[in-house]
Amino acid sequence: MMTDRIAERLKELKDGSYKSRRTDRFVDVTELVAGRSDMMKNALTFQATLENEFPYVLEGDRIGFMRFQKKSATWKDENGNWVFQPTPGNNTPDYPTMLNNGMDVLRDTVAQKLAACREEQREYYEAALLTLDAALAFADRARESAKAAGAMELYDSLCRVPHGKAESLQDACVFMKFMIFTLRLNNNSHLTLGRFDKYMRPFYQMDLAKGKTREELLELIEEFFLSLNFDTDLYAGVQVGDNGQSLVLGGCDVNGNDSFDDFSRLCMEASLELNLIDPKINLRVNKNTSDELLEFATHMTKQGMGFPQYSNDDIVIPGLIGLGYPPEDAADYVVAACWEFIIPGKGMEIPNIAEMNYPKVIERVTARDLTGCDTFEELMDKVREEIRRECDWLMTCSRIQPVTPSPYLSVFVQGCIESGKDVSEGGAIYNNFGLHGAGIATAADALAAIREVIYQNKEIDKETLLDALAKDFEGYNELRNRLLSCPKMGNNEDCVDLIACDLMETYSSYLNGKPNKLGGIFRAGTGSAHMYIYCAEEVGATADGRKAKEPYGSSFSPSLHCRLEGPLSCIQSFTKFDLTKIINGGPLTMEIHDTTFRNEDGIKKVAQLVKAFLMLGGHQLQLNSVNRDRLLDAQAHPENYKNLIVRVWGWSGYFTELDKPFQEHIIRRTEYMI
Numbered sequence: 001m002m003t004d005r006i007a008e009r010l011k012e013l014k015d016g017s018y019k020s021r022r023t024d025r026f027v028d029v030t031e032l033v034a035g036r037s038d039m040m041k042n043a044l045t046f047q048a049t050l051e052n053e054f055p056y057v058l059e060g061d062r063i064g065f066m067r068f069q070k071k072s073a074t075w076k077d078e079n080g081n082w083v084f085q086p087t088p089g090n091n092t093p094d095y096p097t098m099l100n101n102g103m104d105v106l107r108d109t110v111a112q113k114l115a116a117c118r119e120e121q122r123e124y125y126e127a128a129l130l131t132l133d134a135a136l137a138f139a140d141r142a143r144e145s146a147k148a149a150g151a152m153e154l155y156d157s158l159c160r161v162p163h164g165k166a167e168s169l170q171d172a173c174v175f176m177k178f179m180i181f182t183l184r185l186n187n188n189s190h191l192t193l194g195r196f197d198k199y200m201r202p203f204y205q206m207d208l209a210k211g212k213t214r215e216e217l218l219e220l221i222e223e224f225f226l227s228l229n230f231d232t233d234l235y236a237g238v239q240v241g242d243n244g245q246s247l248v249l250g251g252c253d254v255n256g257n258d259s260f261d262d263f264s265r266l267c268m269e270a271s272l273e274l275n276l277i278d279p280k281i282n283l284r285v286n287k288n289t290s291d292e293l294l295e296f297a298t299h300m301t302k303q304g305m306g307f308p309q310y311s312n313d314d315i316v317i318p319g320l321i322g323l324g325y326p327p328e329d330a331a332d333y334v335v336a337a338c339w340e341f342i343i344p345g346k347g348m349e350i351p352n353i354a355e356m357n358y359p360k361v362i363e364r365v366t367a368r369d370l371t372g373c374d375t376f377e378e379l380m381d382k383v384r385e386e387i388r389r390e391c392d393w394l395m396t397c398s399r400i401q402p403v404t405p406s407p408y409l410s411v412f413v414q415g416c417i418e419s420g421k422d423v424s425e426g427g428a429i430y431n432n433f434g435l436h437g438a439g440i441a442t443a444a445d446a447l448a449a450i451r452e453v454i455y456q457n458k459e460i461d462k463e464t465l466l467d468a469l470a471k472d473f474e475g476y477n478e479l480r481n482r483l484l485s486c487p488k489m490g491n492n493e494d495c496v497d498l499i500a501c502d503l504m505e506t507y508s509s510y511l512n513g514k515p516n517k518l519g520g521i522f523r524a525g526t527g528s529a530h531m532y533i534y535c536a537e538e539v540g541a542t543a544d545g546r547k548a549k550e551p552y553g554s555s556f557s558p559s560l561h562c563r564l565e566g567p568l569s570c571i572q573s574f575t576k577f578d579l580t581k582i583i584n585g586g587p588l589t590m591e592i593h594d595t596t597f598r599n600e601d602g603i604k605k606v607a608q609l610v611k612a613f614l615m616l617g618g619h620q621l622q623l624n625s626v627n628r629d630r631l632l633d634a635q636a637h638p639e640n641y642k643n644l645i646v647r648v649w650g651w652s653g654y655f656t657e658l659d660k661p662f663q664e665h666i667i668r669r670t671e672y673m674i
């Protein structure tokens with residue numbers, strides 16, 4: 001039962017009245033940063049942002065840290081344009097070290113390094129020290145504001161953190177919110193909360209030992225989760241909700257022991273009761289995960305939240321070890337903003353630096369080489385060559401992309417202070433780049449259709465197909481219908497699924513382990529993010545019957561026009577490849593009709609579907625409870641569906657706030673009945 005305190009906080013969030021305190025004014029630092037390096041520009045801008053930020057506190061607030069300024073400080077370039085400098089994101093700071101030591105210890109370490117550093121390290125340490133001092137000064141002002149507002153629980157915590165270590169779950173929540181707040185003001189986007197239950201559990205247990213009740217601590221976690229939803233309209237993202245505020249629960253250690261416990265469950269209970277889009281829950285599971293936990297997690301899916309997203313330790317951990325991560329770090333993995341696998345507190349990995357657009361590769365090969373290939377295997381050889389060329393091109397492009405310095409983020413990433421290098425300079429322990437893989441089903445379907453109608457059955461000649469594709473099937477309706485009837489990935493048919501495996505093998509075996517510009521490596525993945533729309537807009541008609549610019553399936557999923565036999569067949573198709581080889585991340589996404597969840601029998605069936613996915617070797621799975629009729633009504637009458645949550649790609653958002661193309665894509669996805 002939701003407490004009155006949480007109900008009141010939820011009301012404050014939903015009515016949006018807190019936003020009236022914000023200011024639109026710009027903090028202009030043009031003169032301050034003139035002639036300075038990018039490193040010092042970032043540090044000075046952060047300092048000015050915090051100096052001009054007003055630390056207001058809502059009545060009775062225990063967590064604090066809400067935005068006053070809508071934008072961080074900025075400056076004008078030589079053309080008189082305002083510059084809003086984006087800084088690195090999509091990673092997980094080293095929260096545990098901060099919670100267990102405090103930021104004064106960190107500041108002293110940086111000061112000692114500065115006093116003894118080499119000249120080439122000096123600017124980094126100076127910038128890092130400047131940002132830490134700015135953050136701690138703001139924390140002091142926030143403490144006094146909490147006292148003036150009569151928020152004494154918040155004030156008491158701020159007397160200890162962030163200067164010192166957390167001594168209770170309340171302290172830990174305040175410390176966490178402070179770090180999130182300041183990093184966001186530094187324009188670090190898509191920062192995740194990492195293995196939340198792992199590093200917060202000791203404070204939970206500490207409070208229980210002091211006599212706090214489970215109900216009291218549940219209320220506190222709910223208040224913390226609620227606080228993450230304030231101000232998210234100001235966070236960077238493709239759409240509101242695409243902000244990276246995800247966390248991980250459970251997971252095996254290096255010895256295979258599962259860490260899911262009562263505190264992990266409490267976090268899921270808090271999310272269930274609040275029914276908000278943040279934080280997004282990611283659940284680490286394995287073949288031994290209990291049916292009881294999978295059924296409990298399915299109740300979250302039933303609620304329509306679009307999570308938990310499942311990650312399979314049996315596949316992910318070996319996959320990361322195969323990429324060179326030590327077993328203890330691989331076992332500690334988390335997901336980045338959407339789904340990409342990263343190591344918390346140790347990496348400045350850019351897991352979505354580019355994407356392999358499979359159908360674009362097939363389009364080029366078909367147009368250029370089809371007429372010259374006498375056999376389907378000759379055509380596949382051309383496809384493999386083109387995939388390797390595309391990998392080379394994508395790696396070349398990523399090497400010239402600048403990475404903006406971020407000294408404040410760097411102090412929370414292991415390796416940077418030790419090396420005297422910013423995250424933009426390769427200072428982190430891990431500096432790997434990940435590439436997505438968009439449209440795998442469309443590509444495999446197109447090749448399977450070419451093999452069937454041209455090489456096997458010889459139903460049409462190559463020139464006719466090329467002409468139909470060039471004309472977007474105008475005047476070729478009969479041919480298009482024939483192509484649509486060809487085998488499609490998602491129905492457990494080897495004739496198409498093994499083509500997809502071939503494409504993924506070519507891609508991953510060529511890309512994985514290649515060096516990047518920061519001393520790390522490249523990693524291949526199965527995700528697409530929003531590129532299931534944007535990559536598709538670059539591609540004309542394809543031989544599976546898809547028309548020009550028509551979207552692909554989301555990430556590692558069947559094509560939108562695929563007629564599917566059922567959910568198990570779909571899972572079987574998408575688990576035939578050894579997914580340890582393509583482990584940058586990217587889930588199989590499946591929509592389950594909401595009528596499935598109406599009774600406990602339906603809940604058990606969905607939980608067993610998850611179990612089957614794990615047993616068959618799937619790496620990531622996200623399930624959505626949907627109802628097409630309801631979504632169509634929400635499009636027509638958005639005022640009646642303000643709280644309707646849907647899974648978009650690697651995040652959940654409010655359906656009525658999405659742009660029309662994303663709404664349409666969700667409506668078109670297959671609804672499975674179980």
